Amino acid sequence: MKKKGWKEIAIGGLIDKGGTAKEYNTGSWRTFKPVVDKTKCINCLQCWIYCPDSSIKVKDGKMEGFDYDHCKGCGICAAICPVKCIKMEKG
Amino acid sequence: MRVKEKEKMATKKLIGMTGDQAAAHAMRQIAPDVVAAYPITPQTEIVMSFSQFVADGKVATELIPVESEHSAMSACIGSAAAGARTMTATSANGLALMWEVVYIAASTRLPIVMSVVNRALSAPINIHCDHSDTMGARDSGWIQIYSENAQEVYENIISAVKIAEHKDIRLPVMVCQDGFITSHAVEGIELSDDKTIKDFIGEYKIDHSLLDIDNPVTYGPLDLQDFYFEHKYQQSFAMKNALSVIPKVLQEFNKTFGKNHDLIEEYKLKDADIGIVALSSTAGTARAVIDDLRKKGIKAGLLKPVFFRPFPAERILKAISHLKVVGVMDRAESFSTMGGPLFSEIRSAMYDSKQKPPIVNYIYGLGGRDIFPEDIEKVYEELESIKRAGKIKTLISYLGVRE
Secondary structure, X not given: OOOXXXXXXXXXXXXXXXXXXXXXXXXXXXXXXXXXOOOOOOOOOHHHHHOOOOOEEEEOOEEEEEOOOOOOOOOHHHHHXXXXXXXXXXX | OOHHHHHHHHXXXXXXXXXXXXXXXXXXXXXXXXXXXXXXXXXXXXXXXXXXXXXXXXXXXXXXXXXXXXXXXXXHHHHHHHOOOEEEEEEHHHHHHHHHHHHHHHHOOOOOEEEEEEOOOOOOOOOOOOOHHHHHOOOOOOEEEXXXXXXXXXXXXXXXXXXHHOOOOOOOEEEEEEOOOOOOOOEEEEOOOHHHHHHHHXXXXXXXXXXXXXXXXXXXXXXXXXXXXXXXXXXXXXXXXXXXXXXXXXXXXXXXXXXXXXXXEEEOOXXXXXXXXXXXXXXXXXXXXXXXXXXXXXXXXXXXXXXXXXXXXXXXXXXXXXXXXXXXXXXXXXXXXXXXHHHHHHHHHHOOOOOOOOEEEEEOOHHHOOOOHHHHHHHHHHHHHHHHHOOOOOOEEEOOOOO
16 A cells, blocks of 8 residues: 655644554564463453453453454463463464 | 934833733733743743733633643643643743653644743853753754844734744744843833734634544654654645745734834845844844944944744845855854854855855854943954955854953
């Protein structure tokens, strides 16, 4: 995609609408990625509460996995998990 | 005094006040939505007087006394982004403490107007006039106006609001005045009426308010290799564009208030052989010296750049290229070993000029060292001797420094 030129973007770095962080793929920053063992997971959703990047996918009150497009691999979910079912793996 | 001048004086309603008070009155009449300022030294009487107006109910501005200049400019940025017309004031080390956020205000393109009382930067500790503070901020992206006297301070602050907020500019403006010389000396000031000022500046309208929760926006986000450069170019373009937009705003100002403001000001320069370039109050002293020299048959002239940012290079060149010798007066040292900031820029601009008169630099008045008519006379004498000899002996002189 051709990037916009100086005349096409808002002045001063202003972002003129909300929710645009979604378009920024911060997942590329990751060194370690979280992997969940759903056989051990108790769906307490502590990981969902603590994740600083809203990258825990939850459906109908159940933890379903990760949004790897935005997860930066900080490991907070793995650290907070009370049943230690999240592991940080390389890649 | 001629009768006509006397009559003119009699019809003018002059009020005695300092440059600081003139600035505070301009702020009172502009009645910005918000003023955020650090209330103690190195702050000046500007904020003290303005606080009094707020306390007395003479202006409805929200005054935010903050804990430092860094916070003052930060609060101004938030306020301006929210859509409030915002002003502040500072001086010397106060401006230095603001540094980081001074850049952010300009880069975020917020039209804040700030009075700056030009005073020396420490160390050694000195509170008197020189231009080190704002000259240090010359690359921050702010428009800079230098005022010769209290009347100009008053008028420049009013035009600054309109310049800063102009849709084709959108840059903050510093309105500078010489510390103590202008800021603390009492002069007769002619104030305009509130309504004319309000009508002239109009209403501050912002396209994207930080407080508009129905249309959320982000000010000052992360901006990396992919877009930062484009945003810097936008700033650069706006500053360049300002060179042609400012004269239009000033024309409107002149029409409304019956004044004669421009990017630069000349005094007896057209037929001059030798001329000096000086900012702010020194220009006033130079005028008196020129009048004396003219009586002796010496064709001396003066150029006073009113705007230093944007730098009106073309106008300056046009005004001084015909001279036989030019002396540039800098009340700031840049430590480049190539002269002061005003000198460097004028000399650089001359590179492309067909006419290149010899040009020399005088660094003067640092730390408030007085600049007397005799000092300026000495400069003109040296320019005369360069004219006669046809060559420059000393490129950069430090006027009056003792051996």
